[in-house]
Amino acid sequence: MIKKLSLIFGSKTKAEEIIYLLSGLKKVVRQGYYEPELPKIEKFCKEKDFYLIKSKFKVLLADETNYSNKGIKIKEDDKRAGMYFVYISKEEKEALLASYYELIDNYKELGSVLGYPRCCVDFFVRNFNENNINLQQIPSNLYTNITKRENDCVLISHFPCSSGCEESIKIGVKNLQAITEIDQTRAEELSRELKC
Numbered sequence: 001m002i003k004k005l006s007l008i009f010g011s012k013t014k015a016e017e018i019i020y021l022l023s024g025l026k027k028v029v030r031q032g033y034y035e036p037e038l039p040k041i042e043k044f045c046k047e048k049d050f051y052l053i054k055s056k057f058k059v060l061l062a063d064e065t066n067y068s069n070k071g072i073k074i075k076e077d078d079k080r081a082g083m084y085f086v087y088i089s090k091e092e093k094e095a096l097l098a099s100y101y102e103l104i105d106n107y108k109e110l111g112s113v114l115g116y117p118r119c120c121v122d123f124f125v126r127n128f129n130e131n132n133i134n135l136q137q138i139p140s141n142l143y144t145n146i147t148k149r150e151n152d153c154v155l156i157s158h159f160p161c162s163s164g165c166e167e168s169i170k171i172g173v174k175n176l177q178a179i180t181e182i183d184q185t186r187a188e189e190l191s192r193e194l195k196c
């Protein structure tokens, strides 16, 4: 199932976020896509009765994995190939709120709608800026280890405030559980790759 979803969503990590959405672990996901990638995602969302809201802007991302909120925003009609953000949810309100908070650069509320722990959202807002776009910590456990995210192996979608952040670990544990239930092999791969 993850393999099949990854063909639509472009990576296993993005496919797994859709699994978290389907299993109720996430209320809304935020993912970046280039225009040509969108039709099959829109089709999937339609079939699943998911709301998909597309950002009114494009972003020249500093970090292709969507962790960075602060890529350069450009207008939709800008000729440069920017990424759109899409916000996908079972609830129209959640998807709209996420898109709205990102549009007005309210990262505190955006993080909250996306279900990130308060401590990590505060950490992000305090520390993230143009000169400091990678808030990655030295990993101490597989659940909050985001160092392999560019290799498509990660269990959380945010920068943890510390490697030992309990709220983040809880999210990582539940996410791995959800993956284990549907794809044992992938769960083993993640555990192996993220082990510290």
Ligand SMILES: [Zn+2]
Pocket (backbone or CB within 6 Å): 117, 118, 119, 120, 121, 160, 161, 162, 165, 166, 167, 168
């Ligand atoms: Zn935290």
